[in-house]
Amino acid sequence: MDATVRLFPMHQLPPDFGRTLDDPPDPPASPKPAATLVLLRNRGDGMEALLLKRSRRMGFIPGAYVFPGGGVDRKDGLPDLLPHLSGLSPDAARTRLGVEEGEAAAGAADAGAADAGPATAPPPLAFFVAALRETFEETGILLGVPPEGFRTIPAGGGSLEGEARARLLDGRSSFRHLLEELAVKLDAASLRFIGHWVTPEPEPRRYDTRFFAVEVPSDCRAEPYRGEVEEALWLTPAEALQRNRSGLLPLVFPTLRTLEELEPFKDAAQALAHFEGRPFPPLLPRLIRKPTGIEITVDEPA
DSSP states (O other): EEEEEEEEEEGSSSTTTTTTTTTTSSSSSOOOEEEEEEEEEEEEEEEEEEEEEOOTTTTSSSTTTTEEEEEEOGGGGGGGGGGGBBSHHHHHHHHHHHHHHHHSSOGGGGTTTTOOOOOOOOOHHHHHHHHHHHHHHHHEEEESSSSTTTEESSSSSSSSSHHHHHHHHHHOOHHHHHHHHHHBBBBBBEEEEEEEOOTTTTSOOOOEEEEEEEEEOOOOOOOTTTTTTEEEEEEEEHHHHHHHHSSSSOHHHHHHHHHHOOOOOOOOHHHHHHHHTTOOOOOOOOEEEETTTEEEEEEEEO
């Protein structure tokens, strides 16, 4: 197994990142299942990814630029969502994530969580649903089966779709009810599994996150949910990495590493093909405070 060691100056990291390094929780918090979706769109001179600036009021990495995503909800794995998914069965989801039948999906048991196990792990399909649901909640981008199903929906009054999103955001409606109301089937088959990251142990809030990616139309736009998102930016990976180096775009390591892996590609289809069929074991960064920043070490398969 190879180790990647990188030193990050504090100006490249979110505000107060690593503040618990000197007094970490003991025992470490158990990682909660989560999913992230990298939205890729082609433009004339390259490929862009959508990055969201997390509100400074958020309890987890406030002020960081991240891809859309969040925690897996219990309802994300319920069978009644299956009729609303296009092209992805429970068996296909398990195969895509590389999970054996009967195996714990979360992978947290291999990442320092003492109480994780099969009883707490959602079914693999729930990660795909969570990625689609969280993306819709945070950006208004509903990845239904094209052409009619794909759309961007602002939150709030003025339309049936906007009011449906508002009810979802404030808990008055479920994702399944929204899909029924809008008569949408989710384009679940289009999501490509591209990574698996676990939050470092010193963090009081930890997540076991599956990363997905998908291509969206070149004119796709975001209507961010201002309760959680301060800004939404479409940037090429090279632009995002340059802004990070200059201190204008604070990133956490999994986001940065994903952007670095996407940087060589100028076309979304080529980028997605790069990840096709690859295994992605869980990666757990280790953090050490240094005089000039924070050193991050990740053990990776050879």
